[in-house]
Amino acid sequence: MNSAIRDQSISLAGMYQAVRLVQQTAQGDRRDTAATQASIRSILNTDPESAIDVYGDSRALMLGLEVTTEQLANDSRQRDMALTGYVIALMHLERKLSRNAVLMKAVATGIDRIKEEIKLADELDPGIIAALAAVYRDTVSTLQPRIMVKGEESVLRNSDSKNMIRALLLAGMRATVLWKQRGGNRMRLIFQRKQILDCCKELLGEARRAV
Numbered sequence: 001m002n003s004a005i006r007d008q009s010i011s012l013a014g015m016y017q018a019v020r021l022v023q024q025t026a027q028g029d030r031r032d033t034a035a036t037q038a039s040i041r042s043i044l045n046t047d048p049e050s051a052i053d054v055y056g057d058s059r060a061l062m063l064g065l066e067v068t069t070e071q072l073a074n075d076s077r078q079r080d081m082a083l084t085g086y087v088i089a090l091m092h093l094e095r096k097l098s099r100n101a102v103l104m105k106a107v108a109t110g111i112d113r114i115k116e117e118i119k120l121a122d123e124l125d126p127g128i129i130a131a132l133a134a135v136y137r138d139t140v141s142t143l144q145p146r147i148m149v150k151g152e153e154s155v156l157r158n159s160d161s162k163n164m165i166r167a168l169l170l171a172g173m174r175a176t177v178l179w180k181q182r183g184g185n186r187m188r189l190i191f192q193r194k195q196i197l198d199c200c201k202e203l204l205g206e207a208r209r210a211v
Contacts, residue, residue, distance in 0.1 A: 090169075
């Protein structure tokens with residue numbers, strides 16, 4: 001398996017995992033706890049040795065690999081266009097964020113502060129999620145156009161749900177930054193779609209065998 005394609009597949013799966021969890025949260029559906037933990041943890045893993053180390057192993061990305069495989073394997077009429085829209089929006093915002101040194105520093109400072117707090121709490125502790133949500137709100141969310149999440153109004157008005165959605169969008173941005181670092185871009189996704197799809201299928205097989 002080509003290492004660059006493997007790393008890009010992992011980071012794309014990280015994006016799709018984060019936005020699928022956002023969708024589950026916003027719609028009031030049952031959210032995958034293990035996937036949520038892995039995505040939130042990825043934000044705090046700022047010095048990994050490899051792309052997969054951001055998440056731990058392929059099992060932590062099983063949801064994302066499943067979703068990515070479904071999205072890339074189907075034609076446009078069968079894809080969940082809301083999920084694809086979120087991923088495209090993340091890629092667009094990453095480009096804007098990467099050009100804003102002040103916001104980039106604010107993101108890094110906020111995450112470093114939370115990395116100290118996590119030593120005393122679980123990554124899904126409401127206080128940690130609220131702190132991550134605040135980082136997203138004060139940085140990425142100030143860029144235009146903002147990501148507009150669709151879901152149940154009662155859920156979207158709930159403060160805990162809003163915090164989780166913002167924290168997961170920050171996880172999506174973490175994966176998008178990784179995608180860019182590993183050579184990913186929208187043109188590569190178009191022209192190397194089959195290679196990435198095949199790699200995601202292989203990674204998904206690894207994950208399922210390891211469960």
